[in-house]
Amino acid sequence: MSDSLRVRGLRFNHGTRALIDDVSITLPSGEMIALIGPNGAGKSTLLRLLTGFLTPAAGECWLGERPLKAWPRTLLAQRRAVMRQQNSVTFPLPAEEVVAMGRAPWPPGKAQAVIEEVMQITGSLELVGRDYRSLSGGEQQRVQLARVLAQLWHDDGPRGWLFLDEPTSALDLFWQQHSLRLLHKLTRNGGLSVCMVLHDLNLASLWSDRVLLLHQGKLVAQGAPQDVMTESTLTRWYQADLRVVMPQEQGRPQIQLRA
Ligand SMILES: Nc1ncnc2c1ncn2[C@@H]1O[C@H](COP(=O)(O)OP(=O)(O)OP(=O)(O)O)[C@@H](O)[C@H]1O
Numbered sequence: 001m002s003d004s005l006r007v008r009g010l011r012f013n014h015g016t017r018a019l020i021d022d023v024s025i026t027l028p029s030g031e032m033i034a035l036i037g038p039n040g041a042g043k044s045t046l047l048r049l050l051t052g053f054l055t056p057a058a059g060e061c062w063l064g065e066r067p068l069k070a071w072p073r074t075l076l077a078q079r080r081a082v083m084r085q086q087n088s089v090t091f092p093l094p095a096e097e098v099v100a101m102g103r104a105p106w107p108p109g110k111a112q113a114v115i116e117e118v119m120q121i122t123g124s125l126e127l128v129g130r131d132y133r134s135l136s137g138g139e140q141q142r143v144q145l146a147r148v149l150a151q152l153w154h155d156d157g158p159r160g161w162l163f164l165d166e167p168t169s170a171l172d173l174f175w176q177q178h179s180l181r182l183l184h185k186l187t188r189n190g191g192l193s194v195c196m197v198l199h200d201l202n203l204a205s206l207w208s209d210r211v212l213l214l215h216q217g218k219l220v221a222q223g224a225p226q227d228v229m230t231e232s233t234l235t236r237w238y239q240a241d242l243r244v245v246m247p248q249e250q251g252r253p254q255i256q257l258r259a
């Protein structure tokens with residue numbers, strides 16, 4: 001699937017304040033894209049605009065050959081899935097039923113096989129039968145990742161656009177690596193495109209093809225990790241006291257805070 005995501009002059013206001021201010025981007029399909037920026041920069045708002053959950057004041061998002069809002073609802077749900085920053089379930093529900101929600105846009109035929117496969121690859125099979133509300137934060141995040149992968153699962157694996165808002169925020173080191181390696185591998189297969197908000201710049205650097213840096217609603221830098229994650233750019237936009245090192249073995253910048 002070669003559906004790029006495009007938007008020109010995107011704006012979103014709250015009262016007189018611009019939360020998203022004239023953002024233009026083209027996201028090619030098949031990549032891992034990290035959306036970074038300080039708290040309140042507008043990352044979650046931008047994700048909601050790009051996924052059609054918010055209506056922009058100006059600018060129109062295009063997915064493939066048509067504007068987002070021209071996509072039939074079911075077809076769109078089969079080609080773009082969203083994992084939000086907070087996901088609450090207020091009633092008793094086993095983990096596998098949360099994953100099964102991802103199959104809502106699909107005919108029921110293969111649901112069971114897909115649910116098992118995505119729970120297996122995300123490491124959440126061991127959570128089958130557990131009440132979602134009783135799971136730890138990290139376990140819930142693994143189940144949510146399984147849910148959105150189930151939603152995009154076509155005959156030969158996941159296809160389309162996956163939007164993730166801080167998908168690793170509750171994961172330990174093992175599961176951070178596991179989840180990002182998995183997403184990276186699935187994008188290399190060509191069918192899946194990932195756009196994820198990450199606060200952990202080291203994870204963003206290791207696994208993304210492209211980094212977008214947002215600050216006060218404006219896109220202030222974009223490019224390969226080594227182009228965006230420089231000491232001067234990060235210090236300027238985050239105002240943090242940090243240094244950037246480039247370990248020989250991976251050729252990707254790593255960010256260290258100074259004590
Ligand atoms: N519905 C709303 N009403 C008023 N202000 C809002 C609303 N939604 C977001 N904002 C404000 O817009 C700005 C951007 O919010 P957003 O949630 O997009 O930030 P973010 O970059 O995702 O931040 P974080 O890293 O903390 O998750 C913030 O200042 C926030 O307070």
Ligand SMILES: [Mg+2]
Pocket residue numbers: 043044045085165
């Ligand atoms: Mg946010």
